Amino acid sequence: MSIPRYTLPEMKDLWSEQRKYQGWLDVELALLRARVKLGQLEPGVYESIAQHASFSVERVEAIDTEINHDLISLVQTVQESLTAAGYGEYSREVHKGITSFDTEDPALMLRLGESARIILAALDRLYVELLNLAHKHKTTMMIARTHGQYAEPDSFGRLCLVFADQQHNNLMRLRSCIDEELIWAKFSGAIGNYAGLDPELERLVLEELGLMPVDVSTQIVQRDHHASYLNVLAVIASTIEQLARTLWEMSRSDVGEVREPFGKKQKGSSAMAHKKNPIMLERMIGMAKMVRAKSQTLMEVISTPECRDISQSCVEREVYPDATSYTHYMIVKMTNIVRGLEVSQGKMKENLERTLGVWASQQIRIALIDAGVSYEEAYRFMQERCFAATQDGKHLNQCLDASSIQLNGQHIDIINLLGGWAVRVERFFDAWEYTKDGIEAIFERFPTSTPSGG
Structure with missing residues (x-):
């Protein structure tokens, strides 16, 4: 258990x-x-x-x-x-004329179906909470990171939509699995050929139970159906792990942009009283590995020989309760984390400003190319200016002042080339102005209210 x-x-x-x-x-x-x-x-x-x-x-x-x-x-x-x-x-x-798995397989499929519906309901709540968080922080600007390095500005709300969309995908996968995989059973005897049984009996029994008879079976329903379900659970767990990993990185002391809920009497460390360890996020990361392991283990027992041996039985007694219970737990706890997440808009703004504007390198480089500068010259120029800004602790716009770049064999003043300092600041260093059209377009693809049922 x-x-x-x-x-x-x-x-x-x-x-x-x-x-x-x-x-x-x-x-x-x-x-x-x-x-x-x-x-x-x-x-x-x-x-x-x-x-x-x-x-x-x-x-x-x-x-x-x-x-x-x-x-x-x-x-x-x-x-x-x-x-x-x-x-x-x-x-x-009682149990007249049938084999053990004529009884056990339909009962198992019914329990798997019930577990999936429990998970589906919890998953829908997580999706709704992520949408709520996204809409709340639609215009909360932050610096996005790729490879752990400053990239370009983003809104925290748009980032939340990435994870909401994953859960929407999970909802569709799980519904499909419920409708197409968790409906099959058998009542066809010891090796599946209806010896001593009427196929009509199978149809009537499974109709009573709300299940469908497979076209052909051995002593058991083939486990590809069951493995498909656990693979869906593994994907769900992995997407929650990705969300947890992202929030964990954002909650580091040197980043400080978010923090998971922390109880009034909660303790973070037995030695260091100042700590608020993100233990629930870390638990999500660890548990995802457990769910994936259960899924892989079930894959190993698809290959029961001939009409069946019992090697799959001991595996299934563990993996079904574990995989479904842990996935459900992860979804419920992550929903609580998202609902109670502490978001520091001030820290996000501070971290965005800490980039010294180097995030604007791409759009300035493109402006230089549009002004006639070669691709290579524009790239090298912006790379040098950005590295200088970071090394000297100066904003990129300061590093552009009094700079010149070669154009048609002549050194041209960057300020004049880009339309003047005031124009440049407004045009290149306003994070919301730079991203708003794309962010608005993305938000239009998602519900504006809190839907039920995904």
């Missing part, structure tokens, strides 16, 4: 032993209802079984300790309950 620290109540309940055995019993009862429809079982027999069939986890586990087969242990427990209720003659109808 997944680590309790990283498992929220919905998933804890879903992957409990009680829910597992109840799911198996629900499939067994669906089989009996289908047999009634086919005239293979009297309605009164079904009603008596449905009313009195019961189990306790403790009794199932006690039997399993002796026989080492949990499905048969459940069947025996249910049969005991019928006998105790005075309907022992009906106990032979």
